[in-house]
Amino acid sequence: MAKIIIPTPLRKFTNNESTFETKGATINEAVAELVETHANLEKHLLDDDKNIRSFIRIYLGEEDVNLLEEKGDTKVVDSDVISIVPAIAGGC
Amino acid sequence: METITVEEQPLSIIYQDAQDTFPNECCGFLYGNENEGRRITEAVPVINSKEGDQRRRFEISPFDYMKAEQYALANNLTLLGVYHSHPNHPAIASEHDLAKALPYFSYIIVSVMEGEIADIKSWRLQDDNTAFDEEKVNIHIKKV
Known part of the structure; x- marks a missing residue:
């Protein structure tokens, strides 16, 4: 399974877990699984339209997902x- | 008031970075543990990526932040905050600091007056995100 690294300031919403194993097949599915498991994280990561908030970036390895052709x-x-x-x- | 202990080596790295970068703002990451209170065991300078006037602003690139969390995990450390300098300004957290502050993190600010270290303070965002609380900075000097 792929691994999501939770930044320290958000770990209080993941029971202090620093990483999250995800079965998601895409970035969007992985993030959706994360916020489904840790519901309190959602408002910090997603806006009202369920898009990633503007001040949050998602990286896949060392690549900014916003700069990848297929993005989420x-x-x-x-x-x-x-x-x-x-x-x-x-x-x- | 919460206390943050800073070991001698990271403290000297922070001070050196603040002086070397003057009159611009320096910035860097703070790593450590919370086994017996919050303790900073390592400070790592990072490039101020703010475009424009770096005498009054700092910014850390998302790429550098991504690497910092990976570094912490790989070295069994916790990323506990960031430090930056206030050139020719007091070590008081500003409105600009508050606007971008994250919960849980310690924000160590070093005041550098005309190139000399003048003060160090640490700040942590209140739970309602409306203001900072000051943390007492305890400097730990190893006895030999």
Whole structure:
């Protein structure tokens, strides 16, 4: 099964689990399975239209899924690592 | 007030990065554990990817964040927050910091005045996401 890495700030919604094993065949299916299992995560990852929130990026391995041709429909295989990446910024 | 312990080595890396990057803002990742309270055992500088004026803003690229979480997992560490500097400004979390802050993370801010380290403070977002709470920074110096 492919593995999703949960970023530390969102682990309180996954019972402190750092990773999630998914049977999803595509990125979208993998994310859907994750939020189905950990319902409290949904509002932090998805907007009202069930799209990934603008300040969250999804990586498949080292590739930004937004830059892949099939985006969320990109197929996932067992050895894949999917990362959920929040935006980090600030300043004085 | 919560306490965050920072070991000597990561602290020196943070200070060096803040001075080297002055008058721009530096930034980096904070790794460690929470076995007996929050403890930072490793700090890793990362490129400030903010386009435009880096004297008042910082940004960490999604690619670098993705690598940081992978690094933590591979090394049995937890990514516990990020640090950045406030050149010629106090180590107080700003509105810009609050607007982008994530829950749970510690945000260590170093004030650098005219190239010299002036102050260090740490901040954690409140549960309702409306403000920061200050964390007491405890500096741990190893006895030899």
